[in-house]
Amino acid sequence: MSTMTASAPVSRSTQDKLIIFDTTLRDGEQSPGVTLHIQEKIEIAKQLSKLGVDVCEAGFPVASEGDFAAVERIAKEVGPLMVNREKLGKPMIICGLARAVKNDIQRAYDAVKHAPLHRIHTFLATSDIHLEHKLRISRDECIARATEAVRFAKSLCNDVEFSPEDSGRSDPEFLCKVLGAVIAAGATTLNIPDTVGYNTPDEYGRIIHYLIQHTPGADKVVWSTHCHNDLGLATANTLSGIMNGARQVEVTINGIGERAGNTALEEVVMALYTHPKTFPVYSHIDTQQIFRTSQLVANKTGMAVQANKAIVGANAFAHESGIHQDGVLKHQATYEIINPSVVGVPSNSLVLGKHSGRNAFRTRLTQLGYHLSEAEFQRAFERFKRTADSKKAVTDTDIVAIIDDELGALSQTPAIELRNVQVTSGTGVIATATVEVVSTDPVDGTESVQVDAAISRNGPIHAVFKAIERLVDVNVTLLQYEVRAVSGGSDGDALGQVSVKLCDVQLPHIHFNGTATDTDVVLASARAFMAAINRMILHSRAHGEKAANGENGVAAKTGVEGAEVIDRRKVGV
Structure with missing residues (x-):
């Protein structure tokens, strides 16, 4: 069956509501080097709710105590919110992921049950390569375990x-048997993952179409x-799935995720927006929240948005060619299919001073869409x-x-606060930095002020970093x-944003990021470095959040024969 080219234009009256399922906080956080603490996850979840996301997969509760606590707090604090959700008429569904194992499922439910609307998402691999080499179970055992879960x-x-992991490489006839069985067991949504990004749009569309046509009870879910x-086809495959009957899409902000990432929410939503008569669906996403959500996720995860990224990249609405510039000046639609304001890109035409x-x-x-408390x-x-x-001149972009910088600072109480920075540097002069910090005792709240200095032949920023390291007594690697x-600024007074990523020498696999904004790049660098240090300290305090069988984030074996040991960063849905 043809996928995207054969469908005739449809009218809005015949369109279906597309459910936007965001997995930024689960699959997105599996991106290499991404570590979010609980308060950051809550902040992102609140913004996803404002954006108009229908379902938020908040995490994998069984993976660790920290993951469970994050999902539970999101269910309690974000689950009931109705800010900017008037069109939807209901709060965001909070979802927890679980393997097809009773303990996982119970743990997921215990975390999400506090939300007014909640969902359990369970999965089991169905491809022969996974059944044989990972789970070591037969097809019949697969059906039985999926049904029981x-x-x-x-x-x-x-x-x-329910998700049959690695659907894209599974036998379609066997998939129909598994899916028919889980429908009979009570599944309400069937998710078809192209887990390794293997399918082409035609292939993926045919899979969706075949499953809907041949699975018993397909019309009930x-x-x-x-x-x-992995092949750069995630958005194309998702749109092909929509054209062949899918009515939910699982996406992430900026397309972040395992390996090469997931389908980008903003790309799917704006494809629907720009082609309202082509696709048989619509969404309730507030498109003007897209850019802000993108920036928030980029800042919190430390994953910068590539300049040429569709919709939210710095060059998405930039024009350098003289012909293009001339056309846009005469009429915006000549070279822009989307007005930047539609996705919330701030204008620099209005300035404050x-x-x-x-x-x-x-x-x-x-x-600009901000509603702050008086303190904020x-x-x-x-x-x-x-x-x-x-x-x-302070522009909208500034x-x-x-x-974002200030709200990020307010979202957590820092373990160590940067009080003062002084640097001396110049041609032929060894850079010197003096740094003053205030540390707060996590038990009794008492404060202590510390001052130290460092020198560096590599410039003032390196000297500042060395001084901070000495003060907080950590040994880090700047990644x-x-x-x-x-x-821009008329006299070189541009506002600069600095991003750093570092790791503890003893734990090189866990990365911590920090961002800060200032007209003084040295000060912004110091604040960004301190933000990353604080994340590292808070993370070490929380882990206490040790995983069930050790300190490496790996949950304990379930005791079920064939059940794999699980690392939350290697969940293959």
């Missing part, structure tokens, strides 16, 4: 999703896509005034960067350092 999940929760980007007052700043924040506004306004003193201009 779904039946148990259904006894706890009405909303149950919602069919879902879950595509990986040091003479702008509180009311003007508050009004601009409202226009006060902190943001003070930061705005400091920026305006050193930068003649404001967005400032707000990545990036600086970029948030916006």
Whole structure:
């Protein structure tokens, strides 16, 4: 069957609602080098709710105590929220992932049950290569285990999703048997993962079409896509799945995820937006929240958005060719199929300055979609005034960067706070940095002030980093350092954003990132480095969140014959 080219245009009255299932906090966090603490996950989940996401897969509760706590808090604190969800008329469904194992399923339910709307998502591999080499079970055993898992999940929760892992390489006839059995056991959503990103759009579309046509009870469930980007085809495969009957898509912000990533939410949503008569579905995503959500996820995960990334990349709406520039100036639609404002890209045409007052700043924040508490506004306004003193014109792009920076700082209580930085550097002079920090005792809350200095032949930023390391008594490896201009400045007074990624020498497989924004790049570097250090300290305190069988994030064996040991960063759905 043809996939995307054969379907005739459809009218809105015949379109179905497309369920947007976001797995940024589960599959997205499996990206190499990504480590999010609980408060960051809650912050991202709140933004996903504002964005209009239908289902949030908040994590893998059985993986560790920390994962369980994060999913549980998201269920309690984000699950009931209705901010910016008037069109949907209901809160976001909070979902937890579980293997087809009773203990996993119970753990997932215990974490998500606090949300008004909650779902259990259980999975089991169905491809022969997985059955033979990983699970070491027969096809009949696979059907029995999948059915038993779904039946148990259904006894706890009405909303149950099942995924046959590695569907893209599974025997279609056998898949129909498995899926028919789990439908009979109570599954309400069937997700078809192209786990290793192997399929082409035609192949994936044919799989979805075949399964819907040949699975007993197919009309009783919602069919879902879950595509990986190993061949760069995740979005194309997802759209092909939609054209062949899928009515849920599993996606991540910025397409982050295992290996080459997942289908990008923003790409699917804007494909539907720009082709409303082509696709037989619509979504309730608030497109003006897309850019802010993208930036939030990039800042929290430390995974920078590539400049030429569709929809949210820095070059997505940039035009360098003279012919293109001339065309856009004459009429925007000549070379732009999407107006940047539609996805919430801030404009730089309106500026504020040091003479702008509180009311003007508050009004601009409202226009940009921010609704801050009084404490948040006060902190943001003070930061705005400091920026305006050193930068003649503060643009919308600057404001967005400032707000994200300040709200990020407010989202957690730092273990160590950077109080003061002084540097001396120059031609033929060894750079010297003096740093003052304040540390807070996690037990009694007492503060202590410490000052130290360091020298470096590699410049002032390196000297600052060395001084901070000495003060906090850690030994880290700097893995990545990036600086970029948030916006231009007429006199070289651009606002700079610095991103760093580091790891503890003793735990090189766990990476911590930090970002900070300032007109002073040295100060921004110091604050970004300190943010990463704080994440490392908070992580070490929390782990206490040790996994069930050790300190490497690997949960204990289940005792079920053939059940694999699980690492939450290697979940193959």
